[in-house]
Amino acid sequence: MRSLLSDLILQRLNGISAALPGTLNKRVYQALQQAIFDGSISPGSRLPASRDLAKELDISRNTVLAAYEQLQAEGYIQTRTGSGTFVTADLPKDGVIADKTATQCSPVRSHVTLSRRGSQLLTRTGVASHQWGAFMPGVPDVTQFPHDIWRKLQNRLSRRLHPEFLTYSRHGGCPPLQQALADYLRVARSVDCTPDQILITAGTHQALDLLAKMLCDPGDVAWIEEPSYWGIRNVLSVNGVETHPVEVDENGMNPPESAPESRAPKLICVTPSHHYPLGSVMSLARRQKILAMAQQQGSWIVEDDYDSEFRYSGSPIPALQGLSSDAPVIYIGTFSKTLYPAMRISYVVLPRPLASRLKIAHSELYRGGNGLTQLTLAEFISDGHYAAHIRRMRLIYGKRRSALTRLIEQELGPEFVCENSNAGLHLILSLPDAIDDVALSAELEQKNVLTRPLSAYYLRPAPRRGLLLGYGCVPEEDIGPAFAHIVDCLKRRLQRQGATRHAEKVKTEPDANLPDPA
The missing domain is CATH 3.40.640.10 (Type I PLP-dependent aspartate aminotransferase-like (Major domain))
Incomplete structure (x- = not known):
């Protein structure tokens, strides 16, 4: 006939087994730990001998011994020679129990003061939330490694x-x-x-x-x-x-x-x-x-x-x-x-x-x-292998750069291509001064098109506007669909800003459903 403690541990084991699967000795340990913390097993109580508890639970004695040893190592129980195993009278207050709902969380600081340099760093950070996709600058095609x-x-x-x-x-x-x-x-x-x-x-x-x-x-x-x-x-x-x-x-x-x-x-x-x-x-x-x-x-x-x-x-x-x-x-x-x-x-x-x-x-x-x-x-x-990889990637990136350059010239005009250095992993889409490149980049990010505003790279007020378009991580077949979002957003902004001189140079005809210039 099982004791009340055995029934309690079995009940706890069933709940832990469903929520936190693991080795049996770990679940026995967690069941005993929970019972000690919530007071079901009071401080100073004597625990059954490992052989007796194992028999009542119908598990291996080694499983119970492992659980007892872990509890003893963490200060929850202690063994008295000739007397048995007892729950510690003064329980540790910083113990960690499996059931997080049973603990009381310590208060969290509501205000943290950083150093002046740390605060300045956070206001100037340029790390993007996404680091992969069209047209993230500075990122190579890691899939080709x-x-x-x-x-x-x-x-x-x-x-x-x-x-x-x-x-x-x-x-x-x-x-x-x-x-x-x-x-x-x-x-x-x-x-x-x-x-x-x-x-x-x-x-x-x-x-x-x-x-x-x-x-x-x-x-x-x-x-x-x-x-x-x-x-x-x-x-x-x-x-x-x-x-x-x-x-x-x-x-x-x-x-x-x-x-x-x-x-x-x-x-x-x-x-x-x-x-x-x-x-x-x-x-x-x-x-x-x-x-x-x-x-x-x-x-x-x-x-x-x-x-x-x-x-x-x-x-x-x-x-x-x-x-x-x-x-x-x-x-x-x-x-x-x-x-x-x-x-x-x-x-x-x-x-x-x-x-x-x-x-x-x-x-x-x-x-x-x-x-x-x-x-x-x-x-x-x-x-x-390194030199061979570079030679192969140079060919791939060269084709992608040419494809993107052609698209810019065809869809917008050659004046939208910034100085063409014919190198690197990005090029710059030049924009009229009336276009806010920071706002345009943010709008494009909502369409999963990742660009960088050129003005963000200036420490002083930026004398020019543009978007950095990284082609390194964009397969050639994906360049066109991604660039179409840029053309659409840019044409809308050109019209809203009343930049008619630049809008006339755009090679494609504006869509009929575009809003009238403000």
């Missing part, structure tokens, strides 16, 4: 993985990856470096964060391109660095002839091979000017070479870093555009005077890791 090749390499390497690659990195990254990158960059980007100058980071943001912390003091100045990627501004600003926008034209950043000695920049951040977002290429004269200024002012040039592999005509543009020996250039590259963003592997080519100290700082602040991924990537590069 050669998973089979990668998996074979990784499986083979994992079977004989040295413990060195499973612990914290002591070298600023995986040495085979540093060697593979030095060899690749020397040929593909004309970067002059040795493996010991390369630091592997978890993305470009981490690299910039390290540079801001180690090379700048709060209040120091950094020159950034105007317009530029807001992520650079945010990383610098949150570290207390004052960002000074420098205008970009068709020849790249156009720096002033000189800067006041007291306000000379510690960092000069540029994208010389393919400006983001306008697409211009920095001329040789500008490169030499900026190098000379950096040498004279004691500045460091931060060269972000984010997508230089994707140039669809002509020869690749050599990196600024390789223009002169011992140039004060810190070169940053990434695999986010060539492979996939979630890999979170970027690399920094550091000038020799900085290399050892910044590697130590990186290890102290962030701790290196992902040894197996880095080792796999090293072989992926060394075996030629």
